[in-house]
Amino acid sequence: MAEVIRLRVKRQDGPGAAPYWEEFDIKYRANLNVIAMLQDIQQNPVNAKGQKTTPVVWGCNCLEEICGECAMVINGTPRQACSALVDKLTKPITVEPLSKFTIIRDLYIDRAKLFNALKKVNAWIPIDGTYDLGQGPKQPPAKADWMYKLSQCMTCGCCAESCPNYSDKSDFIGPAAISQVRLFMNHPTGQLHRDELVDNIMGNGGIADCGKSQNCVRVCPKEIPLTTSLADMNREALKRWFSRGLRF
Amino acid sequence: MTDQNHFLIRKLHSLLGLFPVGAFFFEHTLTNSFTLIGPDLWEKWCWCLHNLPFKVPIEILFIFIPLAFHALYGLWIVYVAKNNALRYTYWRNWAFYLQRITALITIVFVTWHVWALKAAELFVGSGGFVNFHNYLTSSPALLAIYVVGWVAAVFHFSNGIWGFLASWGITVGPRAQSYAYVACMLVFCLFTAAGLAALYQLVTVSTVTPLYSMMY
Numbered sequence: 476m477a478e479v480i481r482l483r484v485k486r487q488d489g490p491g492a493a494p495y496w497e498e499f500d501i502k503y504r505a506n507l508n509v510i511a512m513l514q515d516i517q518q519n520p521v522n523a524k525g526q527k528t529t530p531v532v533w534g535c536n537c538l539e540e541i542c543g544e545c546a547m548v549i550n551g552t553p554r555q556a557c558s559a560l561v562d563k564l565t566k567p568i569t570v571e572p573l574s575k576f577t578i579i580r581d582l583y584i585d586r587a588k589l590f591n592a593l594k595k596v597n598a599w600i601p602i603d604g605t606y607d608l609g610q611g612p613k614q615p616p617a618k619a620d621w622m623y624k625l626s627q628c629m630t631c632g633c634c635a636e637s638c639p640n641y642s643d644k645s646d647f648i649g650p651a652a653i654s655q656v657r658l659f660m661n662h663p664t665g666q667l668h669r670d671e672l673v674d675n676i677m678g679n680g681g682i683a684d685c686g687k688s689q690n691c692v693r694v695c696p697k698e699i700p701l702t703t704s705l706a707d708m709n710r711e712a713l714k715r716w717f718s719r720g721l722r723f
Numbered sequence: 724m725t726d727q728n729h730f731l732i733r734k735l736h737s738l739l740g741l742f743p744v745g746a747f748f749f750e751h752t753l754t755n756s757f758t759l760i761g762p763d764l765w766e767k768w769c770w771c772l773h774n775l776p777f778k779v780p781i782e783i784l785f786i787f788i789p790l791a792f793h794a795l796y797g798l799w800i801v802y803v804a805k806n807n808a809l810r811y812t813y814w815r816n817w818a819f820y821l822q823r824i825t826a827l828i829t830i831v832f833v834t835w836h837v838w839a840l841k842a843a844e845l846f847v848g849s850g851g852f853v854n855f856h857n858y859l860t861s862s863p864a865l866l867a868i869y870v871v872g873w874v875a876a877v878f879h880f881s882n883g884i885w886g887f888l889a890s891w892g893i894t895v896g897p898r899a900q901s902y903a904y905v906a907c908m909l910v911f912c913l914f915t916a917a918g919l920a921a922l923y924q925l926v927t928v929s930t931v932t933p934l935y936s937m938m939y
Contacts, residue, residue: 551810637811639819645803678726683733686804687889688819690811702889703896710892716730 478503481523481567482512484531486581494578497531498523498567509549509556509570510535513582533582540696543631547572547582553633555696556582573636589630592648596675598655600665612663625658625704627697634691634701646680650691653682654704660711673708673715682708736796737890739789740883747786748880752914755921762852762924763934769851794830801826818882825879832872852931859925866926873918881911 479500487494500523501512513533520530535545538557545556548571550564561568576584593599602608614622628651635641635649653676659665660672676682682705691701754772757765775781801823808820843858859866885907888894894903 637807639804639807639816642803642805644805677730679729681730683730683890685890686800686819687815687886688811689815690807690813693811693813700897702900706889706892706895706900708892709890710895712730713734713892716734 480507480512480561482509482516483567483569484516484581485569485571486531487572487578489580490577490585497528499531503561507561509547509559509561509564509568510538510545512561512568513556531582532580534584541629543629544586546631546633546636546696548574548636553636553694555631555633558696573632575636575641576632584632586630586632589632589635589649589651592652593630593655595648595680596652596656597668597672598652598659600659600662601668602664614663618661621700622658622661624697624699625654628654628658628699629697631696633694633696637690637694638686639688639690640684640686645684647684648676648680650685650701650705652676653685653708654699654701657704657708657711670715673711674719676708677712677716682712685709732796734890736793736800737887739793741887743785744790744793745880745883747790748876752917756917758852758921758924758928761934762928762931766851766931767934790833794826797826798830818885821878822882822886825875825882828872828875829879832868832875835868836872852925853929856925856929859922866922869922870919873922874915877911877914877918881907881914884910 480503482499482501484497484499485494486497499512499516499521501507501515510533513531517530520528522528533545533547533556535557536542537544540555540558543555546553547556548554549556549559550569553573556570570582572578572582573584576586576588578584602611630651632651634651638647638649640647641649656672656676660669665672685705687702687705689702691705692699692703695701754765754768757768804819804823806820806823808817859869885894885900885903888903889900894900
């Protein structure tokens with residue numbers, strides 16, 4: 476007889492609709508992950524009571540913890556569903572959508588708030604031109620190493636989900652966007668726009684709104700040193716503030 | 724412009740918590756600790772403080788205004804947080820929550836403490852120690868409020884130093900922050916002990932030995 480895993484899903488039929496819990500029994504197989512369980516429900520949308528129901532909606536792309544799309548709260552912790560292996564989870568498994576974002580349906584959330592934060596701080600390097608700009612400048616390998624770690628951010632939203640200062644009550648843009656500013660202002664090409672990048676996180680909702688609860692660094696699935704980024708950007712913002720106020 | 728003011732206000736809030744509010748808290752703790760040397764010396768020290776030159780401007784500029792700003796803007800910071808210490812039970816998240824809880828306790832306690840003692844004028848003239856002894860021993864609830872208020876203020880102060888060091892980019896990495904945490908918890912133990920010892924002294928000693936008898 477095959478083992479059956481109980482999956483509890485917090486569902487919601489649309490934005491603003493009342494949430495409800497639905498349970499499913501999924502047949503266990505080796506290396507099963509949460510995404511595969513949801514795919515099972517998609518193929519056969521029958522709940523644990525044997526009633527026919529609508530398939531659970533969620534988002535996913537890469538299935539290898541690179542894209543960030545399948546972030547959800549699994550057993551109370553925000554993480555990627557693709558890397559959540561059933562063998563390593565306590566049962567029954569509980570999945571909920573990230574609570575800090577608008578829920579489109581079930582586990583599928585509107586991620587625009589995360590992308591808007593990146594747009595607000597210009598988390599990129601403007602290298603587009605009308606002609607070939609040639610090779611970028613070289614950088615020391617030691618610096619490339621720690622910057623590579625920051626570049627692994629996939630804007631999944633786990634840090635924002637766990638942050639007590641990230642909510643509809645405050646404008647805080649969250650740890651991820653601030654860490655991205657640290658990445659691009661240290662990039663050899665991005666350094667040319669260093670001051671503008673720091674300016675972008677000194678306003679309302681910027682670095683000063685970090686409350687140092689440090690949940691972000693604990694839940695980050697990519698183990699990005701977010702609290703180091705936040706403290707470092709605190710230092711950079713202060714230097715910039717004094718420089719802006721005194722050097723004229 | 725409002726955006727630039729936001730950074731200034733947040734950093735000012737952080738700085739004022741340490742200078743001068745924290746510095747005053749240190750001075751206050753030291754003043755309390757004079758009870759450990761002798762009630763008479765404590766009375767004389769209090770007499771000096773009460774007769775400081777420019778006392779009122781000093782109180783307003785270096786204590787009242789910074790404290791009021793720190794407290795009022797702090798209330799806003801407490802309001803915007805959506806605490807989740809029960810869901811994310813990491814100690815730093817609990818410290819974040821406790822920082823806000825102790826902020827509220829301290830605001831209520833300090834307001835009552837200042838208002839009650841200024842109104843009572845217990846320290847004016849001689850016999851301040853005995854007056855204060857009688858006041859503290861008048862009810863166990865009052866003494867309990869003093870203990871709770873003190874410990875809350877000390878936690879807010881010592882955990883606040885840790886926060887200041889991170890907010891000003893002084894402790895950046897996790898190792899620096901954990902060393903700072905150990906140092907701040909030592910501050911917590913030291914200030915808690917000093918304050919409770921002073922309270923113990925005020926509650927248990929009811930007579931003032933003249934200073935000159937201790938000097939010889």
